[in-house]
Amino acid sequence: MKDIVEDAFLSLEDLTVEYRLTRRTRVHAVSGLTVHVKKGETLGLVGESGCGKSSAARAVMQLPRPTSGRVVLDGVDLASLSHSDLQKARRRFQMVFQDPIASLNPRQTVREILSAPLEIAREKETGEARDQRIIDMLDRVGLNGEQALNRRPHEFSGGQCQRISIARALILRPELLVCDEAVSALDVSVQAQTLNLLEDLKLEFGLTMLFISHDLAVVKHVSDRVAVMYLGMLCELADAETIYRKPAHPYTRNLIAAVPEPDPDAEPNTLELVPGELPSPINPPSGCRFRTRCPLATDRCASEVPIAQELAPGHTVACHHPMS
Amino acid sequence: MGEIVLDVVNQRTAFATGRGMLTAVSGVSLSLERGKTLGLVGESGSGKSVLARSIMGLLPRAAVTGPGSRVLLNGRELTRLSERELRPIRGAEMSVVFQDPMTSLNPTLTIGKQLTETLRFHKRLSKAGARQRAVELLRSVGLPQPEIRVDQYPHQLSGGMRQRAAIAIAICCDPDLLIADEPTTALDVTVQAEILDLLQRMVREHNMAMILITHDMGVVAGRCDDVAVMYAGRIVEQGPVREIFHRTRMPYTAALLSSIPRISDPAHRRLDAIGGRPPDLIDPPPGCAFAPRCKHVSDRCHRVRPEPVTEAGHMYACHYPLGMKEPA
Numbered sequence: 252m253k254d255i256v257e258d259a260f261l262s263l264e265d266l267t268v269e270y271r272l273t274r275r276t277r278v279h280a281v282s283g284l285t286v287h288v289k290k291g292e293t294l295g296l297v298g299e300s301g302c303g304k305s306s307a308a309r310a311v312m313q314l315p316r317p318t319s320g321r322v323v324l325d326g327v328d329l330a331s332l333s334h335s336d337l338q339k340a341r342r343r344f345q346m347v348f349q350d351p352i353a354s355l356n357p358r359q360t361v362r363e364i365l366s367a368p369l370e371i372a373r374e375k376e377t378g379e380a381r382d383q384r385i386i387d388m389l390d391r392v393g394l395n396g397e398q399a400l401n402r403r404p405h406e407f408s409g410g411q412c413q414r415i416s417i418a419r420a421l422i423l424r425p426e427l428l429v430c431d432e433a434v435s436a437l438d439v440s441v442q443a444q445t446l447n448l449l450e451d452l453k454l455e456f457g458l459t460m461l462f463i464s465h466d467l468a469v470v471k472h473v474s475d476r477v478a479v480m481y482l483g484m485l486c487e488l489a490d491a492e493t494i495y496r497k498p499a500h501p502y503t504r505n506l507i508a509a510v511p512e513p514d515p516d517a518e519p520n521t522l523e524l525v526p527g528e529l530p531s532p533i534n535p536p537s538g539c540r541f542r543t544r545c546p547l548a549t550d551r552c553a554s555e556v557p558i559a560q561e562l563a564p565g566h567t568v569a570c571h572h573p574m575s
Numbered sequence: 576m577g578e579i580v581l582d583v584v585n586q587r588t589a590f591a592t593g594r595g596m597l598t599a600v601s602g603v604s605l606s607l608e609r610g611k612t613l614g615l616v617g618e619s620g621s622g623k624s625v626l627a628r629s630i631m632g633l634l635p636r637a638a639v640t641g642p643g644s645r646v647l648l649n650g651r652e653l654t655r656l657s658e659r660e661l662r663p664i665r666g667a668e669m670s671v672v673f674q675d676p677m678t679s680l681n682p683t684l685t686i687g688k689q690l691t692e693t694l695r696f697h698k699r700l701s702k703a704g705a706r707q708r709a710v711e712l713l714r715s716v717g718l719p720q721p722e723i724r725v726d727q728y729p730h731q732l733s734g735g736m737r738q739r740a741a742i743a744i745a746i747c748c749d750p751d752l753l754i755a756d757e758p759t760t761a762l763d764v765t766v767q768a769e770i771l772d773l774l775q776r777m778v779r780e781h782n783m784a785m786i787l788i789t790h791d792m793g794v795v796a797g798r799c800d801d802v803a804v805m806y807a808g809r810i811v812e813q814g815p816v817r818e819i820f821h822r823t824r825m826p827y828t829a830a831l832l833s834s835i836p837r838i839s840d841p842a843h844r845r846l847d848a849i850g851g852r853p854p855d856l857i858d859p860p861p862g863c864a865f866a867p868r869c870k871h872v873s874d875r876c877h878r879v880r881p882e883p884v885t886e887a888g889h890m891y892a893c894h895y896p897l898g899m900k901e902p903a
Binding site: 299300408409410438439440441442443444446447450465466467468469471472473474475491492495505506507508509510511512513514515516517519522524526527528529 | 619
């Protein structure tokens with residue numbers, strides 16, 4: 252754990268994101284999230300709708316800035332930067348969104364879409380050099396750059412649009428790539444192509460990645476370590492093999508058990524969740540936020556917020572009754 | 576053989592587009608027994624939803640159905656029925672659960688109103704009787720506090736609860752056939768498991784036949800008796816789930832199975848992606864539609880479309896099926 256903190260390229264420290272609803276009520280989207288990501292590593296962030304994973308991603312991007320806490324990228328706290336310094340720093344971290352069609356401006360050509368980051372970063376180059384740079388990037392993500400240049404998003408399939416989004420995110424050669432459900436809207440065969448592409452690009456560009464998804468199998472495929480969130484809080488964090496093989500948090504266990512395995516001979520898993528609904532993030536449960544659905548909940552879970560503890564080196568869990 | 580509920584014979588559905596006729600479903604035949612669940616899998620554009628809508632008679636006006644296409648429900652041909660004749664059947668003998676319960680439910684009517692409307696139309700229940708039945712149905716699909724929920728609007732329910740309500744509406748008249756079109760795609764995994772459990776229980780309790788449309792092979796593996804794989808408007812392989820998973824004959828099915836990320840795989844395993852894209856359905860290639868993407872392709876595949884072959888309940892359409900010594 253200690254060495255990860257020291258070599259961290261990206262650190263989220265006590266990150267809190269709240270959205271104000273009225274004068275008194277707030278949505279507690281992310282509450283005190285602390286994770287560290289090493290250079291060249293992919294951290295998978297998983298959880299169900301409303302767990303705060305997208306809010307955390309947006310807080311990393313400073314879109315909008317988090318309510319409190321720090322986002323440290325290579326030693327610089329992004330949350331403390333002035334607007335103009337942040338603008339300059341942005342070329343170091345970029346994002347790919349879920350909906351490949353909605354995230355591209357339908358009225359722009361691919362050339363315009365990929366020029367935008369270069370213009371914002373005030374790259375000084377001739378039009379010809381810029382075109383060549385765009386073509387090279389498009390070729391790199393598996394499109395025919397020359398042909399794509401003057402086309403608009405509607406002329407491409409969903410998978411191709413996602414490749415354009417990836418090209419747009421990578422054209423400034425960022426060091427950190429944040430993917431928020433980047434393959435969730437794609438068909439399986441296209442999803443596999445895109446996941447392979449992201450793995451290749453990560454190595455080629457030396458990227459550090461924050462990979463957000465609700466799909467546990469997809470996350471396992473790309474991640475070195477995985478963090479599980481529930482209702483704004485971190486439940487468990489471990490390397491990808493450990494968290495799937497020996498999940499310690501009751502929520503992680505249920506989440507994994509719920510994934511249908513494409514094998515007709517697999518034993519059907521039964522969930523141990525207490526029936527009920529996800530509590531509201533406006534008024535989250537006291538103590539452990541998972542306790543209202545947890546089969547192991549006790550009085551202590553209602554009164555005391557569980558602190559993340561290290562079960563084994565690199566495996567932390569925030570639970571009063573972790574399973575071993 | 577059990578009692579056949581649904582028979583689809585040579586279903587062909589096309590749409591007129593600016594570029595010409597787009598054949599979304601080209602010659603699909605299948606039959607389904609009472610109590611069985613058929614998983615219909617395929618990627619976007621493979622024609623699975625259009626097939627479902629063709630069965631339900633819910634096609635838009637621009638759709639053209641082939642002259643030899645027939646849909647029989649309990650032996651009665653639906654294809655030639657007028658909209659007026661179809662109404663008492665749809666919702667009563669066959670019904671459908673859609674992907675997104677927020678758009679399939681009417682946002683301006685309470686859950687109870689939507690349920691009692693169906694009950695009163697088909698079952699001629701009294702107002703009070705229908706309401707009582709609505710509460711019972713909501714309880715049977717596991718909606719907590721059904722007496723309160725019955726008077727609530729869809730937006731007051733979570734996604735999972737809305738889908739439970741939609742299932743209650745679909746099964747309220749004891750249909751013989753239930754079509755569930757991607758019923759859990761919009762839901763979280765833990766909720767998905769609960770909804771799939773509920774659908775399975777409903778099929779058992781009401782002794783229905785179900786077509787479960789999904790793009791998730793995991794859902795097929797655990798929840799279906801049989802599976803039909805669609806590609807470019809045709810069923811390219813069909814049979815019992817175990818047979819299809821363990822003795823895959825059609826290269827497309829095999830490619831689909833190996834491109835799925837699995838939780839049991841080691842991290843960073845490279846996926847066997849299928850290169851290329853499905854063919855244009857306005858001007859499809861003359862041979863096998865999967866040929867341009869197939870690893871085992873030969874000259875014959877490009878020229879001649881493979882006819883479906885059935886061996887011991889396992890149907891496939893391929894010139895060079897996998898795991899066979901001699902080409903079929």
